[in-house]
Amino acid sequence: MKREDKLRRVPGVEGIWVFIGADLAFFGLLFISFMLSRRDNPAVFAASRQTLDYHFGGVNTLILLTSSWFVAMALSAARNNRFVVVQRCLAAALLSGISFGVLKIIEYGREIGSGVSPKTNDFFMYYFTFTGIHFVHVIAGCVVLIVLLVNARKQSYRSNDLAGLEIGASYWHMVDLLWIIIFPLLYLLR
Amino acid sequence: MNARSHRGHPPVIGMVWLLLMAATLASTWGASDRRIPASIAAVATLLIAAFKARLIVLYFMELKTAPVLLRLYFELWIVVVAGAILLIYALPPNIG
Numbered sequence: 108m109k110r111e112d113k114l115r116r117v118p119g120v121e122g123i124w125v126f127i128g129a130d131l132a133f134f135g136l137l138f139i140s141f142m143l144s145r146r147d148n149p150a151v152f153a154a155s156r157q158t159l160d161y162h163f164g165g166v167n168t169l170i171l172l173t174s175s176w177f178v179a180m181a182l183s184a185a186r187n188n189r190f191v192v193v194q195r196c197l198a199a200a201l202l203s204g205i206s207f208g209v210l211k212i213i214e215y216g217r218e219i220g221s222g223v224s225p226k227t228n229d230f231f232m233y234y235f236t237f238t239g240i241h242f243v244h245v246i247a248g249c250v251v252l253i254v255l256l257v258n259a260r261k262q263s264y265r266s267n268d269l270a271g272l273e274i275g276a277s278y279w280h281m282v283d284l285l286w287i288i289i290f291p292l293l294y295l296l297r
Numbered sequence: 298m299n300a301r302s303h304r305g306h307p308p309v310i311g312m313v314w315l316l317l318m319a320a321t322l323a324s325t326w327g328a329s330d331r332r333i334p335a336s337i338a339a340v341a342t343l344l345i346a347a348f349k350a351r352l353i354v355l356y357f358m359e360l361k362t363a364p365v366l367l368r369l370y371f372e373l374w375i376v377v378v379a380g381a382i383l384l385i386y387a388l389p390p391n392i393g
Contacts, residue, residue: 117367118359128370135378142385149390165325169318172349176314179357183305273359280357287349288378291324291342296386297335 119273127281134285138292141233148229153297155230158223161294163214167207168290174203175283178252178276185264185272193259193272200279201252208245211238237289241282248282251275304362313356320345339386347379 117124145152181196215238225235255275258264264272324345328338354375355361360368 115362115364117363124367128374131371131374135374135381138378139381139385142382146385146388146391149392161325161329165321168321168325172314172317172321175353175357176310176317179305179310179314180307183307183310186305277358280353283357284350284353287346287353291346292382295324295329295342296339296382297329 119270119277123274123277127277130281131284134288137233137237138288141237141292144229144233151228152230155223155228155234156294156296158218158221159234159294160214160217163210164290164294167210168286170203170207170210171283171286174200174207175280177203178279181255181259182269182272182276185259185269186266188265190259190262190265193264194256197252197256197259201249201256204245204249204252204279208242208249211242211245234293237293241285241289244282244285248279251278304359310356313352317349317352320349340383343379343383343386347375350375350379 177196177200181193181200184190184192184196223231225232252275255264255272258271324342328341328345330338333341351372354371355368358371360371
């Protein structure tokens, strides 16, 4: 085990990385498509972006990064068979993930209340598409975290059996990674 | 440090988290300041985003110690995405 540990290794299973890699490639194309559309309509994109409240996006970035950190800490604790710490970290990650969702719903409510929709213009079409698909990823991630938490309560994850936890953690970090690009692209880029 | 000490070592991932938080504060509430010219703010914001993405990929996803091809794919994704965004940003607007 010790010799193996020093070698390079794939976290979780290979399949999850195929899925994550494909998801990222898909989003990469969407980002480029957004930028090309922005170039065609600079005034519309600038005016629309200014109606967004970047404080929401910024706080949500901090929340999601913290959630990812809790998951990384859970994995670290599981490697040392610290079962209570694993559960607490996963619960904290789940709460952070739910907070992100609640804040996003409040933000959507304000935006829709002010009269914008995906039909308003190209900017908002992209805005609702990106954040909407990402939101679905967040919901799926919260379900994954619930499953991990249930398993952690049964002490299923231990130093010699971590694949399940690593798969869930990798997925959750991807949700974080996507937001790291989506947020500046939509809210910050002047 | 050997490969093993990078993998999910709590002080290392704690430091990474702090860097990620600081970088987010800098790009969200720093670079968005209207006194900073838009193009400089845009480059800074995207470079910070790429830096954050790389931290997540290497330390949270633990690809720093993954097989080279797997790590390379994710590192390249960051470079290509950030590079393409910056390149299109730098092009003159396509009006009329």
